[in-house]
Amino acid sequence: VNVHAASVSDHIPVVCLYTNDMKKALLLLSQLTIVASVYAQQKDSISHLLKLSMESLMDIPIYSVSKNQEPTFAAPLSSSVITKEQIKRAGCTSIMEALRLVPGVMVREQTNGNYDIHMRGLDNVPPNSNLIFFTNSTTLVMIDNYPVYNYLHGGTFWETLPVDLNDVEKIEVVRGPSAAMYGPNAVSGVINIITRKPEQEGLYAVGKVQYGHFHSLIANAAAGYAFNNKLSAVLSANYQNRNRTQPSYYDVVQNKYVDLDSVTAIRRNPAGNADEYYPNRELAMRKYAVNAFVNYKRSENIQFSAAGGIQHSQVQKAFGSDTYAANLTTAKSDAVYANLKGSLYDFTIQLSYLNGTQSPVQGATIWKWDFNTFDAVVEYNFNKIKNLSITPGIIFRNAVYDDSKYVKADIREGFWSGRAESVTKAASLRAEYKLLNQRLRLVAGGRIDKFNYPNKTYFYYQLAATYKINEQNLVRAVQSQANRAPLIIDLFSNLDLTGRLNANQTYLLEIRGNKNIKLLSSNMFEIGYRSKVSDNLEVDIELFHTRTRDFSNTVFESGQFNSTEPVGFRGLLDINNVAVYTKQWGGTMAVNIVAEEWQLKPFITLQRTTLYDYSPYLNAPEAPPLPSNNNNPALYNIYSGRGTKMKHAGTPSWYGGAYINWTAREKLNINFNAYYYAAHSQLHSSNLTYNDGQRGVDRLRSKFILNTVIQYAATKKLTLSGNFRNCFNDKSREFYKSDEVPFMFFAGAHFEF
Amino acid sequence: MEKSCITKLKETLYRHINNRKARWLLLLLPVFFCFFTVHRQKEKAEEYNLKAAFIYNFTRYIEWSTSSTDHEFIIGIIGSSQINDPLVEVVKTETVNNKKIIIRQFSKVEDISSCHILFIPKNSTLSLADILAKVEKGTLVVSEKSGYASKGTAINFVVVDNKLKFEANVNAINAAGLTASSQLLKLAIIIK
Numbered sequence: 001v002n003v004h005a006a007s008v009s010d011h012i013p014v015v016c017l018y019t020n021d022m023k024k025a026l027l028l029l030s031q032l033t034i035v036a037s038v039y040a041q042q043k044d045s046i047s048h049l050l051k052l053s054m055e056s057l058m059d060i061p062i063y064s065v066s067k068n069q070e071p072t073f074a075a076p077l078s079s080s081v082i083t084k085e086q087i088k089r090a091g092c093t094s095i096m097e098a099l100r101l102v103p104g105v106m107v108r109e110q111t112n113g114n115y116d117i118h119m120r121g122l123d124n125v126p127p128n129s130n131l132i133f134f135t136n137s138t139t140l141v142m143i144d145n146y147p148v149y150n151y152l153h154g155g156t157f158w159e160t161l162p163v164d165l166n167d168v169e170k171i172e173v174v175r176g177p178s179a180a181m182y183g184p185n186a187v188s189g190v191i192n193i194i195t196r197k198p199e200q201e202g203l204y205a206v207g208k209v210q211y212g213h214f215h216s217l218i219a220n221a222a223a224g225y226a227f228n229n230k231l232s233a234v235l236s237a238n239y240q241n242r243n244r245t246q247p248s249y250y251d252v253v254q255n256k257y258v259d260l261d262s263v264t265a266i267r268r269n270p271a272g273n274a275d276e277y278y279p280n281r282e283l284a285m286r287k288y289a290v291n292a293f294v295n296y297k298r299s300e301n302i303q304f305s306a307a308g309g310i311q312h313s314q315v316q317k318a319f320g321s322d323t324y325a326a327n328l329t330t331a332k333s334d335a336v337y338a339n340l341k342g343s344l345y346d347f348t349i350q351l352s353y354l355n356g357t358q359s360p361v362q363g364a365t366i367w368k369w370d371f372n373t374f375d376a377v378v379e380y381n382f383n384k385i386k387n388l389s390i391t392p393g394i395i396f397r398n399a400v401y402d403d404s405k406y407v408k409a410d411i412r413e414g415f416w417s418g419r420a421e422s423v424t425k426a427a428s429l430r431a432e433y434k435l436l437n438q439r440l441r442l443v444a445g446g447r448i449d450k451f452n453y454p455n456k457t458y459f460y461y462q463l464a465a466t467y468k469i470n471e472q473n474l475v476r477a478v479q480s481q482a483n484r485a486p487l488i489i490d491l492f493s494n495l496d497l498t499g500r501l502n503a504n505q506t507y508l509l510e511i512r513g514n515k516n517i518k519l520l521s522s523n524m525f526e527i528g529y530r531s532k533v534s535d536n537l538e539v540d541i542e543l544f545h546t547r548t549r550d551f552s553n554t555v556f557e558s559g560q561f562n563s564t565e566p567v568g569f570r571g572l573l574d575i576n577n578v579a580v581y582t583k584q585w586g587g588t589m590a591v592n593i594v595a596e597e598w599q600l601k602p603f604i605t606l607q608r609t610t611l612y613d614y615s616p617y618l619n620a621p622e623a624p625p626l627p628s629n630n631n632n633p634a635l636y637n638i639y640s641g642r643g644t645k646m647k648h649a650g651t652p653s654w655y656g657g658a659y660i661n662w663t664a665r666e667k668l669n670i671n672f673n674a675y676y677y678a679a680h681s682q683l684h685s686s687n688l689t690y691n692d693g694q695r696g697v698d699r700l701r702s703k704f705i706l707n708t709v710i711q712y713a714a715t716k717k718l719t720l721s722g723n724f725r726n727c728f729n730d731k732s733r734e735f736y737k738s739d740e741v742p743f744m745f746f747a748g749a750h751f752e753f
Numbered sequence: 754m755e756k757s758c759i760t761k762l763k764e765t766l767y768r769h770i771n772n773r774k775a776r777w778l779l780l781l782l783p784v785f786f787c788f789f790t791v792h793r794q795k796e797k798a799e800e801y802n803l804k805a806a807f808i809y810n811f812t813r814y815i816e817w818s819t820s821s822t823d824h825e826f827i828i829g830i831i832g833s834s835q836i837n838d839p840l841v842e843v844v845k846t847e848t849v850n851n852k853k854i855i856i857r858q859f860s861k862v863e864d865i866s867s868c869h870i871l872f873i874p875k876n877s878t879l880s881l882a883d884i885l886a887k888v889e890k891g892t893l894v895v896s897e898k899s900g901y902a903s904k905g906t907a908i909n910f911v912v913v914d915n916k917l918k919f920e921a922n923v924n925a926i927n928a929a930g931l932t933a934s935s936q937l938l939k940l941a942i943i944i945k
Contacts, residue, residue: 045802046802046806046839046842046843047842049802049806050806050809050843050846050847054807054810054936054940057806057807057810057917058916058917058940059916060798060803060916061798062798062799062800062912062915062916062917200899229878230878298878300832300860300878
C-alpha cells in the first residue's frame with residue numbers, strides 16, 4: 001500500500017514539469033520550423049535546372065539528397081532509419097548507443113557500454129519485480145532479418161551481437177506491435193540491423209579506433225572485396241574494452257554504494273568465492289567477434305548471401321540476481337552463428353543457426369547453459385496482379401537450452417535442470433493492395449503460430465492503411481495485435497532451492513515453469529501523419545494507444561509447514577500470469593530539416609502508462625501466511641489489485657533526442673546530438689521486502705545528455721575525431737542502482753578506402 | 754513526510770538545473786544555425802536531378818536520324834534507378850522536337866526495345882556486353898559507372914571534384930548512327 005502512495009505523490013512534480021517541457025519542445029520545434037522555412041528554396045528543383053546551360057550545370061556541386069531525406073516517408077508503420085553516415089557523424093561508440101538517434105527508443109546506460117533498451121515503454125512492468133523482469137523482453141531484434149534476441153527470456157544480450165558499427169549499413173526500427181509482419185516477439189517493436197556490402201568493384205577497407213576515458217578502447221576493421229558486380233565478400237572483426245566508471249557496488253541492505261567486499265550478500269557467501277562472481281571488478285565490457293559475409297547476385301532474380309561468425313563477451317551489468325551477488329553481475333557469452341539466405345525468383349529462403357554458452361551471472365551455479373537455435377523461413381511473393389502483392393510464408397523455429405552439463409539435474413540444481421526445447425511452427429500471410437490511383441495503400445498481415453508449449457494455436461494480425469493526400473502529405477492508421485514468443489524461463493523453470501529453516505529442519509522451495517502460460521500480448525491502434533512541408537522540412541507524427549496483458553512473474557502458489565519432518569517447509573512457486581494489464585497513450589514527433597550544410601532532426605515521445613489491477617503481492621490465495629502477504633494470503637494475493645488503477649512510474653513521461661549536423665567545411669564536420677528523458681522511478685522486488693520507500697526504489701533524475709563530435713578529414717581516406725560524450729557531465733545514473741554515467745572524451749581515427 | 758518533501762524539492766531543483774542547461778542550448782542552436790547558414794549559401798543540386806537535366810540537354814546537342822513517323826521520344830531505363838523520378842518531372846513540361854517524351858523501364862536484356870536514349874544505372878546487374886549487343890542503332894547509351902565509356906557506352910557520367918562531368922565515346926556515338934555537336938564534345942571528356 002505504501003508503494004502506491006509513494007509513487008502517486010512522486011508524480012506531482014513530474015506532471016507540473018510535463019507541461020513546461022512540452023512548451024519548451026514546442027517552442028524549439030516552432031523555432032526550427034521558422035528557420036527552415038526561411039531557407040526553403042527551390043534552387044534544386046528540376047524546372048530551375050532545366051533553365052541552365054550545360055556549362056552552368058557542370059559547375060554546380062552535387063549533394064546527395066537521399067542520404068538526408070527520411071527514407072520512411074511512405075512506410076505504413078511507425079518507422080525510422082539511421083544510416084552509417086549519421087552514426088559516424090554522431091560519434092556513436094556502439095550499436096546500442098546509436099539507438100539513441102532513433103525516435104521512440106528508451107536507451108539507458110547501466111555500466112560503461114552496457115545499455116537497457118526499451119521501445120516506447122513496458123519497462124518495469126510489473127513493478128517490484130526481480131531484475132530479470134526489468135529487461136525488455138518484447139522487442140524483436142534482428143541482424144539482416146535473422147532474429148538475435150534471446151529465447152531464454154525474450155530479451156537481447158546486446159553485448160553478444162557479433163557485429164559492430166563497422167558492419168552496419170543502417171538500422172531500421174519499427175515501433176508498435178508488428179509480429180504479424182516480422183515474427184513473434186515484435187510486441188513493442190522491431191530493431192533490424194542491416195549489414196554493409198561492398199558498393200563497387202575491387203577492395204574496400206574500413207578501420208576505426210576510438211580511445212577514451214575509463215580505458216575505453218573500441219577498435220574494429222573490415223575488408224571487403226567485390227570480385228565483379230555479382231560476387232563480393234567481407235571479413236570483419238571488432239573489439240571493445242571498457243572499464244566501469246566507479247569501483248563501488250550497490251548494497252541493498254545498507255542502501256548505499258560500497259566496495260564489493262563490503263556488500264552484505266558477498267560477505268554472507270559461505271564459499272567466499274567473490275572472485276568467481278567478479279573476475280574483473282573494474283571491467284564493464286570486454287568483447288570481440290569475427291564475421292564473414294559473402295554475397296552473390298547472379299541476376300535480379302537469383303541472389304544468395306551467407307554470413308558466419310564467432311563472438312566472445314564478458315560484461316558487468318544489471319540483469320540477473322543471486323543470493324551471493326551484488327546488483328551488477330558478470331555475464332559471459334561465447335557463440336558461433338551461420339546464416340544463409342537465397343532469393344530465387346519469387347521465393348525467399350532463410351536459414352540461421354546459433355550455438356553457444358551463456359552464463360549471465362558468472363559464479364552462480366544455476367546461471368549457466370548451452371544453447372542452440374535454428375530458424376527456417378520460406379516465403380513466396382505473388383505479384384502477378386497489378387497493384388496486389390501477396391506473400392505467404394512458412395516458418396520453423398527450434399530453440400534448445402540445456403544446463404545438464406553444468407548442474408546436478410537430478411536434484412534440480414539448475415534453472416531448468418536438463419534440456420528445454422521450444423518449437424515453433426508457423427504460417428504467415430502478408431498482402432498489400434494499392435487503389436485509388438495508388439494513393440491508398442492497404443497492408444494486411446496475419447500469422448498463426450503453433451508451439452510445442454504452450455500447446456495452443458496463436459493467431460495475430462496487423463492492418464495498416466496509408467493515404468497519400470498528395471506528394472507532400474500522407475496520413476496512416478494501424479491496428480495490430482502481437483504476442484511475445486514463448487520463453488524458456490516461463491515454460492521450463494525447474495529448480496529446487498533448499499536451505500536451513502531452523503536448527504533441526506530445512507526448507508524446500510520448488511520453482512516450476514508453466515507450460516500452459518498465456519503469452520503476453522499487445523493490442524495497438526495508431527494514427528500517423530507525415531508531411532514534406534517544404535523541400536527541406538519533413539515532419540512525422542504518430543499517436544498510439546496500446547493495451548498489453550498477460551505479463552508473467554514468479555508466483556508463490558502454495559506451501560506447508562511441518563514441525564515433525566526434516567523438511568520443515570515445502571513451498572511451490574511457479575512462473576505464472578499476473579492480473580496486471582497496462583494501457584498506454586502516447587505520441588512521437590520527429591522533424592527533419594536539411595538546409596545547406598545543416599541537418600537537424602529533433603524528436604520527442606510523450607507517453608502515459610496506466611496499470612490496472614496491479615497487486616504487489618506475488619502469492620496465490622492458497623499460499624501459506626507469510627510476512628510478505630501480511631500473514632493473510634486470502635486478502636493479500638495476486639488478485640487483490642482488482643479494480644484499481646495507477647499511473648506507471650517506470651517509463652518517463654517524455655523522452656527523445658536530437659541529431660544536429662553541420663558540415664562546416666569540406667573537411668570539417670561538427671555534430672551535436674542529444675538524448676533526454678524525464679524523471680522516473682524503478683521499483684525492485686526488494687521494495688516489498690524492506691517497504692521503507694528507499695531500498696528497492698530508484699528515483700532516476702531527468703537527464704539531458706549532449707554529445708559533441710568534431711571530425712576532420714585529414715585526407716580522403718583518414719578522418720580524425722574528437723568525441724565529447726555527455727558534455728555537461730551529468731553523472732546521474734540511468735538505471736536501477738547501476739553505475740554513474742559521467743562525461744567521457746574519445747579520440748578517434750577512421751580509415752576508409 | 755518531511756523527508757519526502759525535501760527529496761522532492763531536491764529532485765525538482767536538479768531537474769531545473771538540467772532543464773536550464775537544456776533550454777540554454779536549445780535556444781542557442783537555431784541562432785548558430787541561422788548565422789552560419791546566412792554566411793554559407795551556395796547553389797547545390799541533387800545528383801540525379803542534375804543527371805536528368807544533363808540527359809535532357811543531350812537531346813539538344815545530338816542529332817537522331819529518326820524517321821518522321823516517330824511521334825514519341827523514348828528514354829529507356831534499365832531496372833530501377835533514382836533517375837526515374839527526376840525524369841518523370843522533366844517529361845511533365847519538356848518535349849524533344851515537339852515530340853512527347855516517354856519513359857520505359859526494362860528489367861531484362863530481352864525486354865530492351867527501340868529507344869532514343871538508354872540509361873544504365875550503376876547498380877544494374879545485367880551484363881554491359883549483353884545490353885550493348887541488344888541495343889538497336891539510333892540509341893544513345895548513357896551510363897554512370899567508371900570505365901563504361903571505354904567499354905562502349907556513348908556517354909558516361911563521372912563526378913570530378915564533386916561536380917558532374919561526362920565522358921563521350923565518339924566512336925560509340927558514331928557507330929550508333931548519331932551525330933554529336935562540337936559544342937557538346939567541347940564540354941566532354943573524350944574517350945577513344
